[in-house]
Amino acid sequence: MSIEIVNVGKRFGDFVALDDVSVSIPSGRLTALLGPSGGGKSTLLRIVAGLERADTGKIEIEGVDATGLPPQKRNVGFVFQHYAAFKHLSVRRNVAFGLEIRKRPKDEIRRRVDELLALVHLEQFADRLPAQLSGGQRQRMALARALAVEPTVLLLDEPFGALDAKVRKELRDWLRRLHDEVHVTTVFVTHDQEEALEVADEIVVINDGRVEQIGSPDELYDRPANEFVMRFLGPVTQLGDQLVRPHDLQLSTDPADASGVPGRVTRVTRIGFEIRVEVTADDGQTVTVTLTRNEFLALGIQVDSTVRVRLAPNSPTTTTSAPAQRAAAPSLAATH
Amino acid sequence: MTSTTLVPDRPAGNRRSARGGLPLTRVSGLGLGVAMVWFSLLVLIPLAAVAVTASQGGWSGFWRTVTNEQTAATIRLTVGTALLVTLVNIVMGTLIAWVLVRDRFFGKRALEILIDVPFALPTIVAGLVLLSLYGPGSPLGVNIANTRIAVFLAFLFVTLPFIVRTVQPVLAELDREAEEAAASLGASRYTTFRRIILPSLTPAIAAGAALSFARAVGEYGSLVLLSGNLPMRTEVASVRILSSIENDNPDSAAAVAVVLLAISLAVIVVLDVIQRRVMRRG
Numbered sequence: 001m002s003i004e005i006v007n008v009g010k011r012f013g014d015f016v017a018l019d020d021v022s023v024s025i026p027s028g029r030l031t032a033l034l035g036p037s038g039g040g041k042s043t044l045l046r047i048v049a050g051l052e053r054a055d056t057g058k059i060e061i062e063g064v065d066a067t068g069l070p071p072q073k074r075n076v077g078f079v080f081q082h083y084a085a086f087k088h089l090s091v092r093r094n095v096a097f098g099l100e101i102r103k104r105p106k107d108e109i110r111r112r113v114d115e116l117l118a119l120v121h122l123e124q125f126a127d128r129l130p131a132q133l134s135g136g137q138r139q140r141m142a143l144a145r146a147l148a149v150e151p152t153v154l155l156l157d158e159p160f161g162a163l164d165a166k167v168r169k170e171l172r173d174w175l176r177r178l179h180d181e182v183h184v185t186t187v188f189v190t191h192d193q194e195e196a197l198e199v200a201d202e203i204v205v206i207n208d209g210r211v212e213q214i215g216s217p218d219e220l221y222d223r224p225a226n227e228f229v230m231r232f233l234g235p236v237t238q239l240g241d242q243l244v245r246p247h248d249l250q251l252s253t254d255p256a257d258a259s260g261v262p263g264r265v266t267r268v269t270r271i272g273f274e275i276r277v278e279v280t281a282d283d284g285q286t287v288t289v290t291l292t293r294n295e296f297l298a299l300g301i302q303v304d305s306t307v308r309v310r311l312a313p314n315s316p317t318t319t320t321s322a323p324a325q326r327a328a329a330p331s332l333a334a335t336h
Numbered sequence: 337m338t339s340t341t342l343v344p345d346r347p348a349g350n351r352r353s354a355r356g357g358l359p360l361t362r363v364s365g366l367g368l369g370v371a372m373v374w375f376s377l378l379v380l381i382p383l384a385a386v387a388v389t390a391s392q393g394g395w396s397g398f399w400r401t402v403t404n405e406q407t408a409a410t411i412r413l414t415v416g417t418a419l420l421v422t423l424v425n426i427v428m429g430t431l432i433a434w435v436l437v438r439d440r441f442f443g444k445r446a447l448e449i450l451i452d453v454p455f456a457l458p459t460i461v462a463g464l465v466l467l468s469l470y471g472p473g474s475p476l477g478v479n480i481a482n483t484r485i486a487v488f489l490a491f492l493f494v495t496l497p498f499i500v501r502t503v504q505p506v507l508a509e510l511d512r513e514a515e516e517a518a519a520s521l522g523a524s525r526y527t528t529f530r531r532i533i534l535p536s537l538t539p540a541i542a543a544g545a546a547l548s549f550a551r552a553v554g555e556y557g558s559l560v561l562l563s564g565n566l567p568m569r570t571e572v573a574s575v576r577i578l579s580s581i582e583n584d585n586p587d588s589a590a591a592v593a594v595v596l597l598a599i600s601l602a603v604i605v606v607l608d609v610i611q612r613r614v615m616r617r618g
Contacts, residue, residue: 051516071519078520084513088535088615097531098521142517149521 002027002185003048003153008057010043010209017043018054019209025153025187025202027062030179032200033189036232040209041189045155048187049078062152077146077184081158083138085130091141092117092126098149116144119178136167140174147182156188160195172199193233197221205229222316230318237288239311241319246290248315251277252308253299260310263287265303268296277301279309383597389590401591406567407576411592413487414573415599418552421491425548426541429499436500437507455497459557462493467561482564487572490559491552498551499544506540535615542611546604553596 003025010018017040025031033041046052048059050071059066066074086094093100095116099109117123120140122133130138139159146154159175160168176199179186190196196203197217205212205220205228213225224230230243237246239261252260263281270276275296277289287309291299301307311317360368390398401407435441436448454462466489468474471481480486510533518528556574563570573592580589 049520051520071516072522072524074520075522076520078517080513080517082511082513084511084517086514086518086532087511097518097523101521101523101527101531145517145521 002062003187004058004060005044005048006058006060008044008047008054008059010040010047010052010055016209018047021057021206021209021211023204023211023214025185025204027185028183029201030176030186030188030199031202031204032196033187033204033206034193034196034200034232035191035206035212037191039207041191041206042157044206045157045187045189048153049076049155050074051078075149075152077149077151077154079139079142079146079154079156079159081161083130083135083142083162085138085142087130090127090129091122091133094130094141095144095148097145102149112148116148119147119181120144134167135163136171139163139171143175143178147184151184154184154186156186158189158191161190168195175199197233205232207232224316224318227318227320230316235288235290238285238320239287239309240285242311242317243320244311244315244317246276246288248312249287249289250310250312251279251289251291251299251301252310253301253305254308257308260308261285261287262306262308265301265305265307268301268303279307281309386590386593386597389586390594392587392590397587398591398594401588402595406571407588407592409568410571410573410576411595411599413484413571414553414596417484417487417491417572418549419603421488421495421552422545422549424492425495425499426545429496429544429548430503430537430541433500433503433507437504451497451500454494459494459555460561462558463490463561466490466493466558471562481562482566482570484563484570486562486564487559487570490562491555494555494558495548495551498548499541502540502544502547503537506537510536538611538614542607546607549603549607550600553600 003023005021005023005025008018008021009016019040021040021044023044033044035041043052047054048061048066050066050069050073054067057067061074061076071078086097089097092113095113096109099112104112113126114123117126120143122137122140122144125133125137125141130141133141139162143156143159156175160171163171172195175188188199197220200217202214203217203220204214207228213220213229215223220229221233224233227243230236235246236243237249238244239249250260261281261283263279265277266280266286267278268275269278270293273293275291275293277291277296279287279289281287289309299307393401402411432451436444436451457465466486467481469476470478470486470489472479480489514532515528518532519525523531554574555572556578559572560575563572565571565575573596577589577592580586580592
């Protein structure tokens with residue numbers, strides 16, 4: 001195990017940021033700390049980097065107890081949401097910074113920086129100032145700067161949070177490919193479940209200062225440990241007292257079919273390739289079902305059609321304590 | 337903003353390459369005109385008048401005046417002490433600004449206000465305060481009246497806020513994450529200060545230093561009571577200028593003024609050059 005987080009607790013005044021958190025982060029993999037804002041995931045990352053001190057607990061990096069070590073001695077690379085560029089230094093000098101203070105020979109620094117700039121595709125921007133780069137370029141520079149010192153672990157705090165949607169998607173793919181090339185143990189913080197599911201090998205879901213679940217993207221999606229994870233990882237709707245994914249629901253118009261819950265279609269919304277059908281069950285509960293366009297056309301349903309709703313076999317569900325959605329109330333469950 | 341240009345037939349590209357600017361719009365043209373008239377009336381014309389008065393006696397007259405033993409001594413004392421005080425302020429002003437921005441302690445608000453006292457206080461009042469504290473009747477038992485230390489102290493007192501006040505806002509706006517990034521890259525606190533923080537502060541420090549130096553060179557009220565104005569020992573240039581005027585010798589007064597002006601200008605230019613160097617070096 002590359003990073004061992006044992007019983008870590010942290011308070012800011014009365015606010016409990018982390019409550020007895022224990023996580024093992026494996027070597028050479030890409031791990032996401034996923035959770036809502038204010039849930040403690042950034043604090044945990046900063047504690048691993050030594051930028052914040054835990055009140056209780058222990059941090060071990062590659063078998064070395066790092067709990068009391070200052071950030072300078074931990075050999076971690078840290079990438080910040082807002083780049084934290086050294087504004088007065090050129091891109092090249094930014095990347096070289098860690099090597100310069102390690103007093104490496106000049107030609108070695110030059111070679112290594114050239115390599116890194118090529119890796120992050122910034123060769124032609126070497127002599128620009130950070131202010132002359134776009135957000136995505138700045139973040140790639142920050143990544144090269146962090147990688148320059150050959151850190152044991154690379155920590156990224158909401159690395160794509162300040163970028164627009166398109167650049168974010170590009171960088172996400174790029175980070176995945178970069179990791180496959182460099183293989184440094186990487187932990188990144190995100191509140192975007194899609195980002196975590198797409199990029200990470202392993203996801204740690206953190207909420208309210210506690211770990212909710214740890215697992216691969218598939219495990220988390222298919223076997224959510226609790227209602228929170230179920231809700232956070234994707235859209236949900238409620239069928240009886242079960243939380244289910246709207247796309248795991250099936251509709252049937254066959255009058256001979258007695259499975260599932262009977263109801264009436266109350267609304268049909270089309271969003272691109274996806275059709276969202278709202279069904280009001282006979283007991284008054286509103287269930288959202290998403291279908292592909294073809295499924296929808298094959299069923300031939302419209303508003304006021306009578307249908308039966310049932311769950312596809314082997315679909316993930318969790319029981320919920322929340323009251324069921326009633327008709328008339330606008331459905332928010334599926335808009336997550 | 338109107339986009340009407342004063343010279344619409346001239347292609348903008350030409351002017352840009354020639355003068356490094358766009359053609360002025362009517363509004364900005366008017367603005368520039370007003371600014372120049374204002375600046376001329378208040379600064380350029382009086383300065384020119386001083387230079388003209390100084391040149392009344394010709395080059396030899398001017399040279400004789402400023403190399404006069406007593407005058408030269410006042411200029412040396414004034415400029416030397418002002419430089420020394422500016423150096424002290426660069427260190428102490430930055431330190432005080434640092435404490436005010438980065439540390440939390442009881443009485444911080446009060447200290448913030450107290451820093452400005454030397455600004456707000458009429459300089460002659462400052463002179464009185466210094467005299468009663470460090471004069472012959474000092475309650476502290478420290479008597480520096482009629483010594484050069486008195487000049488140094490008075491300069492220090494009145495120039496204290498300049499660097500504090502120019503550095504403080506820049507320091508408050510500084511990106512703390514850049515410092516954290518430097519730390520995680522292995523930089524010690526000292527290295528981080530020297531290579532990351534200081535380059536961002538130098539423009540502010542240089543600006544404050546220039547103000548501090550200029551203020552010290554022209555200082556009169558705060559030191560006139562305590563320094564004793566002893567010729568060849570504690571007399572400063574501003575006192576010398578006043579006595580020239582009193583002795584009905586405006587040419588000589590103007591000559592000293594021109595020297596001070598030239599030195600101040602030179603110091604501001606040097607500070608600017610240093611600042612650019614430090615910023616690039618990083």
